[in-house]
Amino acid sequence: MNARPLPASLLDNPRLDRWIHFQPDRTVRIATGKVEMGQGVVTAIGQIAAEELDLPIDRVVVLSGDTTNGPDELYTTSSLSVEVSGGSVRLVCAEVRAKALERAALRLNCSRDDLSVVDGQFLQNGAATGQDYWTVAGEIDLTQAVTGAAPVKPASSYRVVGQSVPRFDLPAKLSGAAFVHDVLPKDVLHARTLRQPNRGATLASLDEAAIRRAAKGELQIVREANFVAFVSPIESVAQAAAAAAPAHAKWDNVRHLEAAHQEAAWLKGQASDDRRIGAWPAPATPPQHLVQMTVSRPYIAHASMSPSCALAEFRDGHLTVRSHGQGMHPLRKNLAAVLGLPVEAITAQHLHGAGCYGHNGADDAALDAALVAMRIPNRWIRLQWRREEEFGFEPVGPAMLVTLHVDLDERGRPADWTTEIWSPTHVQRPGTGSGYLLASEALAAPPPEVAPFDPSEERGGGGTRNAVPIYDVPAHRILHHLVVRPPVRTSALRGLGALPNVFAIESLIDDLAARAGEDPVAYRLSILSEPRARRLVELVAERAGWASRGPSGTGKGLGLAVARYKNRAAYAAVVAAVTVQETVKVDRVWCVADAGLVVNPDGARNQLEGGIVQAVSWTLKEQVKLDAEGIASRDWESYPILRFSEVPEMQVEFVDGAGNHTLGVGECTVGPTAAAIGNAVNHALGVRIHDMPLTRDRIMAALLKA
Known part of the structure; x- marks a missing residue:
């Protein structure tokens, strides 16, 4: 059979072992670089794997957004998770199933055509053989690249795909165990920030004594140039310090806006990079029955029900970050660039947030937490934005x-x-060539400004x-x-x-x-x-x-x-x-x-x-x-x-x-x-x-x- 065209995720992550692992407890771990934001992608990908492997759904464990053990699928965006990541998992599982059947046939000295798979067990002409995925897994070379040549199951034979399987992520969410906001490692320190008003603003003075009086508790103040964080073992103390800080900070080079800037109509006539797409040039003849209409949308907030939050620990030269951002591999690379660490010295792991379709403050909060963790090593830092900060400083949807x-x-x-x-x-996601992590602008050597661009037509x-x-x-x-x-x-x-x-x-x-x-x-x-x-x-x-x-x-x-x-x-x-x-x-x-x-x-x-x-x-x-x-x-x-x-x-x-x-x-x-x-x-x-x-x-x- 001819190989199918491979999805982009498989071209970027061709090795089978980045996607699949047979575990000692007789489950199979499927890894995806796409993350769960409430869209049910983890469950759907688990269904696809169970279907192609002929396994019960409860024997499939999906690992989502882990830079150590999972594939790099960039960001979870553009309604592509099931189509691209799920499509990749389908081809991977079909190929591994075929390889496992080949190994089982060799063990049993029979034709592969005599074998079938039921609940992960290999049957020979319908009879049990004592062989299954886990008995032959050690003989399968999962370091190979996927070829896309293995046959996938026809939709007519689906038993799991197409069914309304209960979502894997809901039990932990209903009990409060899934969210990054609720994860409290032992001896965790809580942190909040004082936000730089805008790029180029400089902190002229900060009345730390007044802030400590307002905090009313044990408090460390971490400052790097124009980045300031308030850290305490008691969350309410860090929160009180951050709430009081703006009144006790003086900034130079603060930009001032006008209310008129909030309207989409203001955009017309502003400096722009213009593109012509489609059937240009326009007809030279004047229109005969011209109709025109103008509509507008204002700037829109992501308005997640909980503000951004991240956990970070810097121990023995290695930084571990847990975030509800939409791409752990990009986050890892972006943190390395700002912090001057080798990429290999950072682990990024996804934990659930309150849900967000788009680029909110999650990645920015991860850098905030990492900056504090590197100044206070060997302790977990839990940094959460305040509601005012989330609304005031996350990227917003364009007018x-x-x-x-x-x-x-x-x-x-x-x-x-x-x-x-x-x-x-x-699109100003960090690492895309036009985006940045917010706190990087507040450091002593901020990144240079970059020219904005938009996704190409090929990307939608x-x-x-x-x-x-x-x-x-x-x-x-x-x-x-x-x-x-x-x-x-x-x-x-x-x-x-x-x-x-x-x-x-x-x-x-x-x-x-x-x-x-x-x-x-x-x-x-x-x-x-x-x-x-x-x-x-x-x-x-x-x-x-x-x-x-x-x-x-x-x-x-x-x-x-x-x-x-x-x-x-x-x-x-x-x-x-x-x-x-x-x-x-x-x-x-x-x-x-x-x-x-x-x-x-x-x-x-x-x-x-x-x-x-x-x-x-x-x-x-x-x-x-x-x-x-x-x-x-x-x-x-x-x-x-x-x-x-x-x-x-x-x-x-x-x-x-x-x-x-x-x-x-x-x-x-x-x-x-x-x-x-x-x-x-x-x-x-x-x-x-x-x-x-x-x-x-x-x-x-x-x-x-x-």
Whole structure:
């Protein structure tokens, strides 16, 4: 059999022993570089391994995010964990299964075709042989590189994949044993920091005596240039010191911002690195029926329910760090670069956090903890950010301004489409060439500033993610203005640019349907030939009772949107029902998705539902606020999120994968949900609101303008 193309993770980590190990307790350990953030990836990967090895699921142990024993799969991003890491594990396990059967056949002096595997045991023509994986494991050379040539099981024979297996990570989380915040090694020291206000700010003076009086307990103050940490065996003492410190610190070279900088409209006209993508040059002839629309999204916080935290110990020249970051191998390399340690002198291990889709403060907290640990060796340091620090200093999701310029044909269909985007970078992860660990800027020799860039189109794009319509448009192009000096640090947040781009596209499609005097669903189907997307539009409209949709302007609205995440991952079609009075209330959401082969239906459904809930919150409530000192929204009152009482009723389903390969689902519902809400509000009011969040003030302004 010809070898299959290998996933990127196997090309980077070809040795079998980086992925699989047969353990003395007769379990098999499967290692993955992807980490668990609440998306259920550890369970899904365990299911894939159990399936290919014909093992009971309870005999598979998944090791996630360990630099000593696991593969380097960079960061857990872009809805690629099951598709890429799971795909790698499938090929590894298929190859190891084949090698184990070869060894068993030699021992039993029989043909390999006579052997089968049941619960890890090798049967010969259906009879027990006394041989299993563990009896032959020592004879398998796992230092070899995977070839991809071993046959994988057909989906028709799956017994574990496709089943809603309970998630491996939930018991420990429910008991409080899983989270890095709850891990307390013996004699641990607690630490908090005084944050440098901005790059280039210098600490002119620090009244340490006043801080010690406020702390009211045993306290060490660790300072390296403009990095300051407060360390105590009693957590409340370190917390009190950090809370008091800003009032007793004087900084020079502090940057001042303006409230206007918080709006996406400010981005237009700022210095930018411009790119042209697609069918350039634009037509020389002037458009005949030009329609334009501009939408915006503000800066958004990750808003994790617990602030960032890390553990670090420096002992005998070796640094061990435990973090809830999204990539332990990159963290290890980034720490080595800042601390001047050999990479081999650092171990990074993943522990669970409160969940975060994107680049929050987890990696930064790991460096904070490591800096303190190297100054206070032979003790575990537990460094946790304060809530104000998390909101004020984590990277935030970029504000975006999107303008669509669409020329219509005589039938009112798009004939030529230009998407123009203004956005800061969506990726400043450390080690990517454009990112850094925050505390490194406060050290005596900070790293040089780096020019921002965005992910390439081959990687799904950043600000341009999902900017290409799913519809049949003869010519499409993108003009991307990458704003190089935004007022705040920005980086990856769930979906990157997909949400505002899908919001813009689907809003315009609804408006074009109205312009043509046609139903929005019928109009979409008239310009949508992609069969998998068409199927979803038809199904979700049926589920939501679209045919009985009432007239516009009644205060009740029904809106629909569809997209394929990155135009290559899972498809999702969403209908939202809203009631608009003083504010927008999302009453119900219907979603039909196509993710190909779904490994764990319950876990994947959780991802669709989680994306819907987060999109509702972003669309209706969330916006980072700025003042002269920086980010001003530093608590849950100034940065409100969706409450449990506001979560809509949801009906979510997958269509049959029909033999298609697995597609990432973690981010596919975010854009369609936001757009469906926007269209539903437009239906309810008879007026479109172009700027998120769709607040009471914006509703009133739109109505007055109308």
